[in-house]
Amino acid sequence: MLVAVLTFAGSVLVALAVVTAVHRVVRRIGRRSALFAGLAAHAHRPALAVAVLVAVQFSIGVVGWGDWRPAALHAVGIALILAGAWLLAALLVVVEDAMLARIRVDVSDNRHARRVHTQITLVRRVTVVVVGVLAFASVLMTFPEARAAGTSLLASAGVIGAIAALAAQSLLGNVFAGVQIAFSDALRLDDVVVVEDQWGRIEDITLTYVVVHLWDDRRLILPTAYFLKTPFENWTRTQSALLGTVELDVDWTVPVEDMRQELRKFLESDDLWDGRVCVLQVTGAVGAFVRVRALVSATDAGRLWDLRCEVREHLVSWLRTHQPAALPQVRVRDLPRVQAVARQEASGADQRVFGESEDGQERVQAFSGPGPTGNDSNGHGGSGPGKV
Structure with missing residues (x-):
C-alpha cells in the first residue's frame, strides 16, 4: 500500500513539476509573442489537469488498487477525455485569438478585417461546440450499455433525426442562419445597421442571436434568422464612408x-x-x-x-x-386696403383712357362704379372719384 501511495504521489508531483516548468518557459517567451502569451493564459490549467490525470492513470496501471482498479481506471479515463477536450478547446481558442490579433480593425476602412473577425468568432463557437459534443459522445461510448444503445440509435437515425429536426427547427434554423451570415458577408461585427427603426452597431454574432448596440447604449437582441427573413439597412456593407x-x-x-x-x-x-x-x-x-x-x-x-x-x-x-x-417669414397683406388701392389705380387708368372731359368722367363712373363719398374741391359732396 505504501508503494502505491508513493508511486501515486511521485507521478503526480512529476507531472506538476513538468507542467510548471513548461508554463514558465512559455510565459517568458510570451513576452515577445502573442501566441505564447495566449498559451500561457488559456492552456495552463487544462494542461495541468491532463498531466495530473495521465500520472494518476499511470500509477493505477503500474501498481493497481485491487478490486477498485477497473472502476478507478474507468473514472480516470472519463476525466481524461473531458480534460483533453478542455485542452483542445483552449488550444483552438489560442490559435483563433492569435489570428484575430494579426488583423487590425482600428483603421478607417476595416470592412475586410471585420469580415474575418466575424467568421473566426463564429468558427470558434462552432469548434468549441463540436469538441464538446465529441467529448460527450466519447464519454458515453465508454459504457457498454451506451454502445449497444448507440447501435440501435444508428439503425433508427432517420426517424429520430426527423423528429429532432421538427422539434428544434427554430433553434436549428437560427444556427444555420448564423453560419450563413458569417460566410455570406451580409453582416459583420461592428457593422452600422438600422433594424426595427433603431440605429446601432453589431456588437456580437452568435450561432443563435445577434446583439445590436444601439446609439443610446441599449442592446437589441434579435435571432439570427431575422437577418435572413427581414430587410434591414447596412450602412457599412461595402465601405464605411x-x-x-x-x-x-x-x-x-x-x-x-x-x-x-x-x-x-x-x-x-x-x-x-x-x-x-x-x-x-x-x-x-x-x-x-x-x-x-x-x-x-x-x-x-x-x-x-x-x-x-x-x-x-x-x-x-x-x-x-x-x-x-x-430667415423664414410669413407675409400678411391687408385685403381691403389692397382692393381699395387697386380700385384707385383702375380709376386712374380709366381717366387716362377716357380723358378728363365731362363725357370721360361719366365713362369712368360707368366702368368703375360709384366711389366713396367725399367732398370735391368746392366743398360739395361727390359720389365718385374725379367728380367735377
Whole structure:
C-alpha cells in the first residue's frame, strides 16, 4: 500500500513539476509573442489537469488498487477525455485569438478585417461546440450499455433525426442562419445597421442571436434568422464612408450662391469632412419657403452625424448674422386696403383712357362704379372719384 501511495504521489508531483516548468518557459517567451502569451493564459490549467490525470492513470496501471482498479481506471479515463477536450478547446481558442490579433480593425476602412473577425468568432463557437459534443459522445461510448444503445440509435437515425429536426427547427434554423451570415458577408461585427427603426452597431454574432448596440447604449437582441427573413439597412456593407443631408427652409430672398460658398468654406476648415462631397442645392420652391439641401460626406456614420449637426448649426448662425432677411417669414397683406388701392389705380387708368372731359368722367363712373363719398374741391359732396 505504501508503494502505491508513493508511486501515486511521485507521478503526480512529476507531472506538476513538468507542467510548471513548461508554463514558465512559455510565459517568458510570451513576452515577445502573442501566441505564447495566449498559451500561457488559456492552456495552463487544462494542461495541468491532463498531466495530473495521465500520472494518476499511470500509477493505477503500474501498481493497481485491487478490486477498485477497473472502476478507478474507468473514472480516470472519463476525466481524461473531458480534460483533453478542455485542452483542445483552449488550444483552438489560442490559435483563433492569435489570428484575430494579426488583423487590425482600428483603421478607417476595416470592412475586410471585420469580415474575418466575424467568421473566426463564429468558427470558434462552432469548434468549441463540436469538441464538446465529441467529448460527450466519447464519454458515453465508454459504457457498454451506451454502445449497444448507440447501435440501435444508428439503425433508427432517420426517424429520430426527423423528429429532432421538427422539434428544434427554430433553434436549428437560427444556427444555420448564423453560419450563413458569417460566410455570406451580409453582416459583420461592428457593422452600422438600422433594424426595427433603431440605429446601432453589431456588437456580437452568435450561432443563435445577434446583439445590436444601439446609439443610446441599449442592446437589441434579435435571432439570427431575422437577418435572413427581414430587410434591414447596412450602412457599412461595402465601405464605411457615407453621405448625409442637411435641409433648411428659408425665405425666397436667400442668396443661394453665397450660402454655397459659405458651406464650402466651413467644410474646408472642419476635420470631420473627408473632402469627397460638398453640394448645396435648392430642392423645393413651393409655397412660402425655399428648401435648401446641403449634401456632405464623412468617413463613417459617427463622424457624419456630428458633421451634419455642425453644418446645420453653422448655416443657421450664418443666416441669422449675415442674411437675416433670408430667415423664414410669413407675409400678411391687408385685403381691403389692397382692393381699395387697386380700385384707385383702375380709376386712374380709366381717366387716362377716357380723358378728363365731362363725357370721360361719366365713362369712368360707368366702368368703375360709384366711389366713396367725399367732398370735391368746392366743398360739395361727390359720389365718385374725379367728380367735377
